[in-house]
């Protein structure tokens with residue numbers, strides 16, 4: 001049995017993505033979720049030259065296992081380009097995601113107020129459309145699944161002709177299929193709100209948050225769809241610098257965090273925003289202390305320390321590689337041959353690729369290896385009781401250029417995962433990566449994920465300092 005000690009304090013950094021990171025993007029409207037013990041943040045995507053919200057067209061996922069080290073999955077849903085989303089048009093504002101009955105659902109607005117839905121078997125895709133047309137109209141859709149499995153959709157009726165005149169927090173039940181309303185929209189706030197509705201539950205209390213004027217305010221209720229208005233409680237988070245606020249809250253390792261965006265970092269603006277997060281403090285009556293925004297290494301993270309695990313003795317958690325490594329779930333492949341997607345036997349809702357025999361392969365498109373030829377560290381997470389053979393890394397074709405090979409020995413069993421690494425040389429740019437499986441055993445290994453760390457972008461420091469000076473003038 002694992003014994004968990006709580007207590008070590010680490011510091012994570014705001015904003016999550018920085019201009020100096022490889023594959024940096026401006027991301028906004030963070031919808032944070034915890035799925036299978038990991039944090040996923042579903043974000044809208046601001047274009048680097050944006051001067052309004054009209055050019056917002058696709059969505060990005062950030063992922064973390066510890067709230068300190070983040071994986072940037074990049075653009076993960078592009079309804080205007082991906083097949084099956086022909087109904088989705090433009091203005092892809094704030095999204096949200098939810099899980100129910102084996103599917104992850106991604107709710108995204110198109111044309112400002114129409115709500116489209118994508119679904120996937122994993123939190124990071126691949127995504128397919130769950131519908132053939134938009135499911136409803138509401139501004140800034142957000143979905144909450146209660147402990148009894150009942151799902152609700154919320155938003156505000158700014159620019160939407162439902163409910164009373166004016167813009168309020170609105171909510172409705174969703175059917176079990178997660179794509180149809182199960183009843184009428186209900187007005188939940190007496191007060192007028194602007195946008196950015198988000199709902200979470202803590203100790204049996206439902207919290208409704210929304211931007212009102214320049215700040216985020218909140219309401220409390222003992223019902224997810226109160227027939228009387230939810231009780232207005234006041235300010236939750238101050239104005240976010242250079243940008244109207246948009247927040248979401250999660251509990252992770254017994255701490256609560258509020259995600260938000262700001263436009264005053266990364267040479268940003270109102271339309272070039274960056275996602276941040278800070279700790280939440282609840283008072284005894286369930287009300288919340290206004291959030292204090294931090295910048296740089298200011299986010300306190302309480303780390304649970306596993307000190308003992310199973311009969312095999314003490315296992316230390318390996319600190320993730322410094323820098324921004326990019327993790328890709330093995331089952332989120334583009335194409336495959338001779339493998340199956342399988343459930344992990346000791347973790348609910350976690351998938352691997354398995355039943356792998358020699359000659360099998362999986363491919364992953366658009367893997368970006370950085371812009372220079374510096375070594376790229378590459379790791380795989382595998383489990384097997386067998387001599388697992390090896391994983392060959394090839395570019396653009398199952399028989400394409402061999403750029404690396406990782407030998408896989410027995411890790412001890414099908415539930416004993418090990419991370420194996422190698423260093424790849426001489427690759428740059430984006431490629432379709434083929435992982436090709438070679439070995440003798442009938443079932444070689446199960447592969448959970450692979451991860452790589454593109455070398456940091458070389459920054460022209462003179463240009464950076466000049467730009468900074470100009471901005472400060």
Ligand code: FUB
Nearest residue numbers: 029053093094195196246
């Ligand atoms: O991202 C576009 C819009 O900005 C969102 O829909 C609003 O909530 C605000 O964050």
